[in-house]
Structures are given as C-alpha cells and as structure tokens.
Amino acid sequence: MSSLANATDTCLSTISLAKLIRADPEIDKELLAACVKVGFFYLDCNDYESNRIVKEVEGLFQATRKTYDLPQDAKDDWIVDKDHGEDLPVCGYKRSGVSNGSVVGKKDGFEGIMVFEHALKTASKEERLAAPGPLAEQRELLSASIHDFHTVGLAILSSLSRALGLPDGQGFEHFHRLDEKCTTALGLLKYRKYTPTDEQVGHIAHTDAGSLSFVFSNIGGLQVLMPGSEQWSFIAPRHGCAIVNVGDSLQFLAGGCLRSSLHRVVPHADQEREEKYTVVYLMRPESDAMLKDPQGNEWRSVDWCNKKFAVFRADLAEMKLGSFLTGREGYTGMVTPKEIAVEMAQVM
Numbered sequence: 060m061s062s063l064a065n066a067t068d069t070c071l072s073t074i075s076l077a078k079l080i081r082a083d084p085e086i087d088k089e090l091l092a093a094c095v096k097v098g099f100f101y102l103d104c105n106d107y108e109s110n111r112i113v114k115e116v117e118g119l120f121q122a123t124r125k126t127y128d129l130p131q132d133a134k135d136d137w138i139v140d141k142d143h144g145e146d147l148p149v150c151g152y153k154r155s156g157v158s159n160g161s162v163v164g165k166k167d168g169f170e171g172i173m174v175f176e177h178a179l180k181t182a183s184k185e186e187r188l189a190a191p192g193p194l195a196e197q198r199e200l201l202s203a204s205i206h207d208f209h210t211v212g213l214a215i216l217s218s219l220s221r222a223l224g225l226p227d228g229q230g231f232e233h234f235h236r237l238d239e240k241c242t243t244a245l246g247l248l249k250y251r252k253y254t255p256t257d258e259q260v261g262h263i264a265h266t267d268a269g270s271l272s273f274v275f276s277n278i279g280g281l282q283v284l285m286p287g288s289e290q291w292s293f294i295a296p297r298h299g300c301a302i303v304n305v306g307d308s309l310q311f312l313a314g315g316c317l318r319s320s321l322h323r324v325v326p327h328a329d330q331e332r333e334e335k336y337t338v339v340y341l342m343r344p345e346s347d348a349m350l351k352d353p354q355g356n357e358w359r360s361v362d363w364c365n366k367k368f369a370v371f372r373a374d375l376a377e378m379k380l381g382s383f384l385t386g387r388e389g390y391t392g393m394v395t396p397k398e399i400a401v402e403m404a405q406v407m
C-alpha cells in the first residue's frame with residue numbers, strides 16, 4: 060500500500076516553547092491548527108530558560124548510551140513483560156525482537172527502557188533507585204527532566220483547552236494533575252544499526268496510547284502517515300526541538316477533534332552508520348481518568364494503555380483484529396524489504 064520510494068522529509072509547524080510558557084495568544088491558534096491537521100509539530104526548546112531542557116535531554120542521551128552499553132545480563136535484570144498493575148516499578152526493560160517490527164516478516168529492532176513518573180516520584184529517597192546503575196546515578200536528572208516535561212505538557216494541554224474554548228475547570232490539564240497516579244513514562248530506546256539481513260528492524264506502525272509524546276532522536280527513521288494520504292514521510296530530528304505528537308487519550312478526551320497520528324520507525328540511511336537512540340516522554344492521563352473511544356466504549360486510562368501494550372505484544376493475526384494498534388481496522392502499516400532497499404539505494 061505505502062511506498063517508501065517516495066518518502067520525503069515532512070514540513071511541520073514549529074512552536075516556540077518560550078512563547079508557549081508565556082501563554083502568547085498567537086500560540087493557542089497555531090498549536091490547535093497543528094494538532095487538528097497533522098497531530099505532530101516541532102517544539103523548539105532552544106529559546107527556553109537558557110536551554111535547560113536541551114541540556115537535560117543531552118544528559119539523558121548520555122545516561123541512555125551508558126545503560127545500553129551494560130552487559131545483556133545486567134539489562135535483563137530489569138525485564139518487565141506484563142501489564143501495568145496498580146503499582147508500577149520505577150523501571151522496566153524490553154529486549155529487541157520481542158514484538159512485530161515495521162518490516163513484513165521481521166521483529167522489532169529496538170531495546171526499550173521505561174522510567175515511570177509516579178513510581179520515580181514516590182520511591183524512597185533513602186534507598187538507591189531501583190534502576191540500572193547509570194540511571195540510578197542520574198536520579199536527579201531523571202526527576203528534574205520528567206518534572207519539566209510534565210510542566211511543558213500541561214502548558215500544551217492548557218493552550219489547546221483555551222483554543223477550543225473549554226469551560227474553566229474542564230480543560231485537558233485537569234486529567235493530568237501532578238502527583239496523581241498515572242502510567243506516564245520516560246522511554247529510553249536504542250535501535251539496532253541497520254543491515255538488510257537483520258531479522259529485527261524498526262518500530263511497528265502505531266498511534267500512541269497516551270496524551271502527548273515528546274520525541275528526541277540523534278538520527279532519522281521516524282515516519283508519519285500524512286493525513287488524507289497513503290504517503291509516509293520522514294520527520295527529521297532538529298537540534299533542541301522535541302517532535303511532539305497527540306496520542307489516543309487526548310484524541311478521545313477531545314471528542315475526536317485532535318489527531319492521534321499514525322507513525323512508525325523504519326531504517327533511515329543514517330542508521331547504516333550508527334544506532335538510533337530515542338528519548339521520549341510519554342504523557343498519559345491519570346490512571347482513573349475516563350476515556351471514550353470512537354466506538355463509544357468507555358475505558359479507564361490505565362486500561363486503554365494496557366490494551367495497547369497487549370496488542371503490541373500479540374502475534375500478527377491478533378494485532379490485525381480491530382483498530383487498536385493503528386486506528387484503522389486490520390491495518391499494520393508495514394513495509395516490505397524491497398521497498399526499503401529501493402529507498403536506501405535512492406539516498407546513497
């Protein structure tokens with residue numbers, strides 16, 4: 060269906076974080092337009108508080124690289140392969156290749172670590188953080204950056220609520236109160252270097268379960284299916300900018316008027332030379348927030364997240380049932396190895 064052969068870098072709106080935090084009136088309209096049309100935008104963090112977030116993200120990349128350089132055994136100690144119960148661990152790890160990937164017949168090509176916001180906040184300060192060494196050593200950085208991302212997320216949610224004219228007290232931010240129990244997590248991902256014979260490649264096409272995702276990567280590979288087309292386009296990483304997207308929960312809270320966009324990660328020419336690392340803040344509503352999907356079914360926020368994870372882990376036949384994964388009935392948005400070969404040959 061889709062062809063990588065025509066894939067190009069897409070052009071997204073850029074929102075200034077400094078203006079957003081100042082609640083500049085222009086921003087409300089710009090942000091709403093971006094979230095209605097594409098559901099993806101760049102958030103330029105370079106102009107905010109002497110680059111605080113940019114520096115934090117650099118620190119997180121360093122800690123991520125160190126963590127993935129640990130021996131496999133040390134990472135396996137943190138494996139989590141089950142639903143989010145009521146009490147989340149501080150940290151969970153998944154190996155590469157445990158789910159379906161973005162290429163037909165291949166498994167996923169990334170290792171992932173999730174650091175859960177609520178568990179991190181409530182963890183005993185007297186004890187060492189229950190996380191791999193390089194992350195436990197960076198507890199302050201993890202806490203500070205997660206706090207900053209939450210603040211930025213609330214500013215986006217308030218801006219969208221203003222732009223939509225939601226009554227006072229009913230804005231999206233009220234479903235994301237600081238300190239309430241939630242499945243919000245900081246994801247630290249490492250994608251394998253790409254070789255055509257590798258059986259583990261990319262990240263399957265999906266919409267995000269939560270409200271807002273903030274993605275930072277060293278190299279390309281992330282693609283969005285542009286609304287109203289069958290064209291997948293690369294979203295190039297930009298220094299100091301988060302690539303922000305709307306997830307299912309916010310789409311549901313907004314009654315469908317904000318777009319939870321379909322995206323995936325496929326090999327990019329840069330990935331033949333180096334591994335792709337991603338730092339992603341996955342902001343999700345409070346666990347007890349109630350959501351209504353497009354079919355009118357009601358979900359507790361935590362149950363919607365768990366449903367998505369179960370689909371991620373399922374075999375292909377089960378994945379295709381319903382529209383949980385991609386928002387489209389039976390659609391998996393996979394590419395063929397041939398399409399990748401054509402794309403790579405064009406770029407070289």
Ligand SMILES: O=C(O)CCC(=O)C(=O)O
Pocket residue numbers: 246248262267272274276280281322324337339
């Ligand atoms: O690694 C990326 O570029 C995207 C990651 C992503 O889509 C996710 O974690 O939900």
Ligand SMILES: [Fe+2]
Pocket residue numbers: 265266267272322
């Ligand atoms: Fe995603």
